[in-house]
Amino acid sequence: MERDQDGARRTVFTPIGTQARVDAVVRRLGDAIELGLLADGEQLPGEPELAAQLGVSTVTLREALMALRQRGLVTTRRGRGGGSFVTVPEGPVEERLLAHLGSWSTEELRDVGDHWTAVSGAAARLAAQRTEPDDLRQLHRSLEELADARDAAARSRVHGRFHVELAAAAQSARLTREEIGIHAEIGALLCLVLSEEKHLKDLCDRHRAVICAVQDGAQEQARARAEQCVEVSMGRLVELRLGAPGLAGGPPGPHTKEGTRGKQPPSRRRTGRP
Amino acid sequence: MGSSPRPAGGPDVLDEAASADVAAADVAAGVRDTLESVFDTVAETRTDTAALLAPLTAEGRQPTTADLAALRPGLHERLSRPGPVSGVGFVAAPGLLADAPVWLEWWQSGAGGEVRPLLLDLDPEHSAYSDYTHWEWFALARDTGQRAVAGPYVDYLCSDEYSLTLSAPVTVEGRFTGVAAADVYLPAFEAAVMPVLQRLPGPACLVNSRGRVAVSTDARHLAGSLLKGPDFGAVLAGNGEGASYEGLRLRPCGDIPLILVTAAAEQPAAR
Numbered sequence: 001m002e003r004d005q006d007g008a009r010r011t012v013f014t015p016i017g018t019q020a021r022v023d024a025v026v027r028r029l030g031d032a033i034e035l036g037l038l039a040d041g042e043q044l045p046g047e048p049e050l051a052a053q054l055g056v057s058t059v060t061l062r063e064a065l066m067a068l069r070q071r072g073l074v075t076t077r078r079g080r081g082g083g084s085f086v087t088v089p090e091g092p093v094e095e096r097l098l099a100h101l102g103s104w105s106t107e108e109l110r111d112v113g114d115h116w117t118a119v120s121g122a123a124a125r126l127a128a129q130r131t132e133p134d135d136l137r138q139l140h141r142s143l144e145e146l147a148d149a150r151d152a153a154a155r156s157r158v159h160g161r162f163h164v165e166l167a168a169a170a171q172s173a174r175l176t177r178e179e180i181g182i183h184a185e186i187g188a189l190l191c192l193v194l195s196e197e198k199h200l201k202d203l204c205d206r207h208r209a210v211i212c213a214v215q216d217g218a219q220e221q222a223r224a225r226a227e228q229c230v231e232v233s234m235g236r237l238v239e240l241r242l243g244a245p246g247l248a249g250g251p252p253g254p255h256t257k258e259g260t261r262g263k264q265p266p267s268r269r270r271t272g273r274p
Numbered sequence: 275m276g277s278s279p280r281p282a283g284g285p286d287v288l289d290e291a292a293s294a295d296v297a298a299a300d301v302a303a304g305v306r307d308t309l310e311s312v313f314d315t316v317a318e319t320r321t322d323t324a325a326l327l328a329p330l331t332a333e334g335r336q337p338t339t340a341d342l343a344a345l346r347p348g349l350h351e352r353l354s355r356p357g358p359v360s361g362v363g364f365v366a367a368p369g370l371l372a373d374a375p376v377w378l379e380w381w382q383s384g385a386g387g388e389v390r391p392l393l394l395d396l397d398p399e400h401s402a403y404s405d406y407t408h409w410e411w412f413a414l415a416r417d418t419g420q421r422a423v424a425g426p427y428v429d430y431l432c433s434d435e436y437s438l439t440l441s442a443p444v445t446v447e448g449r450f451t452g453v454a455a456a457d458v459y460l461p462a463f464e465a466a467v468m469p470v471l472q473r474l475p476g477p478a479c480l481v482n483s484r485g486r487v488a489v490s491t492d493a494r495h496l497a498g499s500l501l502k503g504p505d506f507g508a509v510l511a512g513n514g515e516g517a518s519y520e521g522l523r524l525r526p527c528g529d530i531p532l533i534l535v536t537a538a539a540e541q542p543a544a545r
Contacts, residue, residue, distance in 0.1 A: 037400055173428050
């Protein structure tokens with residue numbers, strides 16, 4: 001039986017936008033594998049079909065598959081019964097995720113954080129304006145599951161669902177799609193934050209406070225609290241990123257302020273280990 | 275809440291109010307007819323599914339996903355009909371099938387009119403969305419045993435669209451086996467209903483039982499917003515005559531759980 005996607009999983013195979021395309025494909029598929037959205041041994045669609053689904057050329061796709069093979073996330077077999085297959089690599093997940101985090105510059109993390117802050121903040125404000133008790137039930141359920149979830153991947157999936165549900169409570173299909181896209185992009189990285197019990201507890205408390213503000217119809221408070229949820233998560237990711245300067249693919253040293261790289265073309269992120 | 279008081283104006287005012295009232299009744303009837311036609315397709319899926327499952331139940335054999343594939347020709351035909359429906363199918367109750375814990379036999383029509391299956395990964399190991407039994411379109415039909423209109427809501431399980439989902443329980447020998455359902459995306463519903471809504475002399479909106487606006491010609495209360503105050507549930511549970519609330523006229527749309535909200539007829543001579 002062919003398997004396909006849930007909300008997060010569906011975005012795995014949607015067209016890629018403005019990011020450097022090879023890197024974007026590598027990230028999209030790599031994160032899906034790290035998050036368990038694509039299972040070990042699962043066959044990816046054929047190259048022409050996958051390229052069409054992602055909205056990239058087959059050349060781009062092949063480069064991306066090559067990078068994924070180098071990272072050990074995909075194996076390709078030729079000939080009859082061949083194709084590209086998902087391989088979930090051996091070894092500690094955390095180490096792989098930290099290496100993955102090393103391929104993000106702090107500026108990119110800041111930028112995706114800004115985007116997510118805007119989306120979740122707006123979603124919370126609108127939800128507070130438009131909510132009814134039925135909307136809140138899903139959010140409460142997700143929060144309970146988040147607090148109880150054992151492994152980081154499960155926590156990340158439920159945490160993503162919370163934000164999707166918040167945007168759905170705002171009655172906005174667009175904000176909901178944005179949340180789904182954001183979590184497809186950084187859901188795997190957030191495992192690094194959510195695996196830390198201290199941060200998990202703090203985030204659960206903060207998300208609970210968002211629900212309270214939404215329930216009270218306190219629009220600005222809901223917005224501020226949702227923004228803080230995002231800022232805390234992304235702040236922790238940046239800390240982890242800065243604490244691991246020697247990791248693969250990191251930008252060269254501390255001189256990443258404006259000016260030093262301004263004249264360079266957009267950086268080609270190295271997503272594989274050297 | 276009683277029915278709307280008649281305006282106590284002169285003959286002209288009465289005529290005007292009466293004609294507005296007739297138009298509102300027409301609008302309510304139009305909304306009812308639009309969604310009753312969607313419920314007709316739901317009923318067809320329900321009949322097909324029950325007819326498929328009944329002999330298996332009689333044999334004592336548990337159905338499989340392969341058995342449900344027999345629903346496809348009917349589902350495809352329903353999707354290809356003109357009308358506002360964008361998704362149709364049967365959603366199995368957990369545990370119904372022998373080879374899958376949960377299952378949606380669900381088909382959607384794409385922008386180009388092509389019909390395609392919805393393939394969800396409902397393995398709880400991979401998906402945070404594997405439990406669909408809390409969604410209103412499932413829970414309402416299961417718990418009430420009646421057909422249901424869910425939404426408007428953002429359907430982040432199947433389409434990521436702002437939708438209405440109409441559903442009905444499928445029971446075999448008294449046992450709930452799942453729901454037959456159809457999706458209407460809000461743009462299609464608005465397109466179907468807006469022309470008749472715009473025939474009204476003043477702004478109006480359609481809300482669900484909790485006051486959520488589905489379609490509106492009032493720019494201050496657009497789809498997705500909440501109208502607060504009236505007990506819309508009581509209007510639906512009432513005698514079909516509707517009610518008045520602080521200058522608003524609330525009118526049910528037949529047996530469809532949506533309410534047409536208009537300004538009560540103006541009474542310039544009376545005040």
